[in-house]
Amino acid sequence: MTLLEAILLTVITASTPLLIAAIGELVVEKSGVLNLGVEGMMIMGAACGIVAAIATGSGAAGVAAAVLAGMAMAAIFAALTLGLAANQVAAGLALTIFGLGLSGVVGASFVGAQRAGIGKIEIPLLSEIPFLGPVLFNQDPFVYASFALVAGVSWFLTRTRAGLVLRAxxxxxxxxxxxxYKVLRIRFFAILFGGACAGLAGAYLSLVLTPFWTSGMTAGRGWIALAIVVFASWLPWRAALGAYLFGGITILQLHAQGAGFRVPPQLMSALPYLITIVVLVLIMRLRRGGAAGPAGLGIPFVPDR
Amino acid sequence: MPASPPLVQAQQIVKRFGALAANDHVDLTVAAGEIHALLGENGAGKSTLVKMLYGLLQPDAGRILWQGAPVVLHGPREARRLGIGMVFQHFSLFEAMTVAENVALALDGDAPLPQVAERLAETSRAYGLPLDPRREVWQLSVGERQRVEIVRCLMQDPRLLILDEPTSVLTPQEAEGLFATLAKIRAEGRAVLYISHKLEEVRRICEAATILRHGKVVARCDPRAESAASLARMMVGSTVLGVKHEPTAPRGKVRLAVAGLSLPPAEAHGVALRDVSLALHGGEVLGIAGVAGNGQDELFAALSGERLAPRAEAVLLDGRPVGRQGINARRRLGAAFVPEERLGHAAAPRFPLSENALLSGHAAGEFLAGGLVRRGRLLGYVDEVTRVFDLRKGSRDPEARALSGGNLQKFTVGREILRNPDVLVVAQPTWGVDAGAARRIRQALLDLAAEGAAVLAISQDLDELLEIADRIAVMFHGRLSAPLPVQGLTQESLGLLMGGSGFPAEDAA
Incomplete structure (x- = not known):
């Protein structure tokens, strides 16, 4: 494996959780709901994922637990914002704080507990393509899932009737x-989907990326995912671009620091944030159309009866 | 001959919102192949009734019969399945989506978009309502948007079509086109339930009418056999007098002048002002007509100072250049402004009336002493507005949002008029206001002009402008026509101008 291949592999692992969480939030926002609790749902996914995986000894059970934990958090958010028409910003912020705290409790006795990561799946033939093969087609299932999510959500939103109704x-x-149309029911399912994605992204952190539990291990990735949705103008493919840009620069600046560039490390660490935002804003400015978010984003809806 | 049952019947319908009975034992019968008018003032319960017919609301009591058989409509989808279609007053369209997508959303089948677009083209050709399925709704004019709504209803092959105030946003010529479509729909044996408060058009196109007042049916009649005045009497319950006004040529000196004002649009879908000039004289009411979205909002913002002109000389107040000054500076020079949107622009919903009076009056009024608010004086002012404009409100100083639309409008207009401004710019002075309040507001504007002040009224209601204005100018695509004396102007001649005739050719497209 060459150095370049190794770098690309780490870029993919750094980008995948961002991408999965961002795609989930994108669907939520397309339905008109702003859920700022991505970070909270994600870390609950990370905590419950590793706890379940260690307890059962099964990676798949861990992933399932993470997804369910994300959905449970999302259901709390939905109960507040749809059922009680509470302010979405406040409820989302509360969800994040709640998730950060609760995940610490859930994972308290598992701090530092190691387990083997989730294995890679090699796709026959395709993985033998020189250079691209091992990078793209010898990956863990999460990476494939993230590719499928981007394509699937993009298809769902633009090509299916259900996607049309969700956007409406x-x-x-x-x-x-x-x-x-049952607006609240549709928004509820969108929020659950967002929670499932955030939980899945969390599972990736604790089961693949590190793979162990420390409290606060999401380290702001949920917020990055939120920002990517906005700067990607709510387009799935652009969200993928944003996630990979961010992941890529995160890894590159690490290598640059390692290579001894004479730039303050704090500045280097800030680069991914700066460059991702600048690039996506530029794309947003250059390309007309789709730049505006869903018109009803963040506005609670109460049907009269 | 055994008569077949009527198409739709509402029997003894009751709908309450809290203590208010929006519909109080209402009966309505619509026969197949008739255009039936549902008349009433704002708040009479018309919209509530048709929402129940379309399944959006559930009646608390009473029943609905469809072709003689009782039905319970749990949602619009069921209503559509029976053959009931509805065109909403505030369009239920999605701005950022294409025409075809908007239509697909209202169809209950699972047809793929290309097929929807094809059927859409067919229907729009059959009824002479041209539409491009690929355009996004925000690019469409108001008339085109209504076409989308009507076509998507017709694509469901409805037996009953409900139209909620369909002509309130159309030019007279666009309304003619709508009437022709309605005639065609009736000729096919479909029924139309036509909600309106425009009595002349109801007399022209409807053969039956049910009149609501305060949630009750007060009359049923054949509008063709009535006069507009008799219909109005039934709607309001008493005789509504028009205001008395003798239009005159401008005599006073010019109080407000705009010279060659051009402004780029403030937002993505906004309108640019292009070379707008006008001269408003003391003692006159100058009306600005036009279809909504032709630059009236932008003109108001430029006159009030909410947006600054590129040059100070572009706006002159009593000869003084104020184009680069804000709204408070202009208020100090004797101007006053009443914007279109009552709640949120003219008044802060959660502020009490006294604080709302302070918001627009602090610059020129006497409500402050050394930077401190003089509460007593403010409350006294609210009392005075209440007395002069006959405000109906629960407490002495309620929050603005607690007032009904008509009462809040009387407050926002009265708040400015009682300051005795030299120049008053008012947008949609009586939009969505009941007849009594509308008359009082119009009379107050005329009285103000009679005392020598200059009044500029921007309105979409041509009847209103013809009633109170001395001269009328028309806005189209951000340009303003030369003002015409109101004598000799008719709905039709104004309608042509509102549709763009007489404006430079490149705008007429």
Whole structure:
């Protein structure tokens, strides 16, 4: 394996959790709900994922537990914002704080406990393509899942009727309601999907990337995922670009620091944030259309009866 | 001959919102092949009733019969399955989506988009309502948006089409086009339930009418056999007098002048002001007509100082260049402004009326002493507005959002008029206000002008402008026509101008 291949592999592992969480949040926001609790759902996924994996000895059980934990957190958020029409910003922030705290309790007796990561799946033939093969087609299942999510969500939003209805709820809840769509039910499922994705992204952190538990291990990735959604103008492919840009620069600046560049390390660490935002903003400015978010984003909807 | 049952019947419908009975034992019968008018003032319960017919609301009591058989409509989808279609007053369209996507959302089948677009093209051709399926809704004019709504209803092959105030946003010529479509729909044996408060058009196109007042049916009649005045009497319950006004040519000196004002649009979908000039004289009411979204909002913002002009000389107040000054500076020079949106622009919803009076009055009024608010004086001012404009409110100083639309409008207009401004710029002075309040506001504007002040009224309501204005100018695509004396102007001649005739050719496209 060459150095370049090794770098690319680490880029993929750094980018995948961001991408999975961002795609989930993208669907939530397309339905008109702003869930700022990604970080909280993600870390609950990380904690429950590794606890379940160690307890059962099964990686798959860990992943399932992480997804369910993310969805449970999302359900709390949905109960507050849809059921009680609470302010979405406040509820999302509370969810993050709650998740950071609760995950510490859940994982308390597992701090530092190691387990083997989740194995890679080699795709026959494709993985033998020189250079690209081992990088793209000899990966863990999460990476494949993230590719599938981008393609699937993009297809769902633009090509299916259900996707059209979901977008309609995000554009104007009142109009969608007037046409007879169950806005709250649709938003509920979108929020659950977002929670499942955030939980999955969390599982990736504790089961593959590190693979052990420390409290606060999401380290702001949920917030990056949120930012990527906005700067990607709510387009799945652009979100993938943003996630990989961020992951790529994160890894590159590490290597640059290792190579002894005479730049303050704090500045280097800030680079991924700066460059990702600058690039995505530039794309947003250059390309017209799609730049505006869903018109009904963050506005609670209460049907009258 | 055994008569077949009527198409739809509502029997003894009751709907309450809290203590308010929005519908109080309402009966309505619509026969197949008729255009049936549902008349009433704002808040009479018309929208509530049709929402129940479309399954959006559930009646508390009473029942709905469809072709003689009782039905319970749990949602719009069930109503559509029976054959009920509805065109909403505030369009239920999605701005960022294409016409075809908007139509697909209202169809209950699972047809793929290309097929929807094809059927859409077919239907729009059949009814003479041209539409491009690929355009996004925000690019469409108001008339085109309504076409989308009507076409998507017709694609469901409805037996009953409900139209909620369909002409309130159209030019007279666009309304003619709508009437022709409605005639065609009726000729196919479909029924139309037509909600309106425009009495002349109801008399022209409807053969039956049910009139609501305060949630109750007060009359049923054949509008063709009534006069507009008799219909109005049934709607309001008493005789509504028009205001008395003798239009005159401008005599006073010029109080407010705009010279060659051009402004780029403030937002992505906004309108640019292009070379707008006007001269507003003391003692006159100058009306600005136009279809919504042709630059009226932008003109108001430029006159009030919410947006600054590129040159100070572009806006002159009593001869003084104020184009680069903000709204408070202009207020100090004797101007006053009433914006279109009552709640959120003219008044802060959660502030009490006294604080709302302070918001627009602090610059020129006497509500402050050394930077401190003089509460007593503010409350006295609210009392005075209440007395002069007959505000109906629960407490002495309630929050603005607690007032009904008509009462809040009387407050926002009254708050400015009682300061005796030299120049008053008012947008949509009586939009969505009941007849009594509208008359009081119009009379107050005329009285203010009679005392020598200059009044500029921006309105979409041509009847209103023809009633109170001395001269009327028309806005189209950000340009303003020369003002025309109101004598000799008709709905039709104004309608042509509102549609762009007489404006430079490149705008007319």
């Amino acid at each position: 709820c995000g554009e104007s809840a009142a109009s969608a309601h007037a046409l007879g």
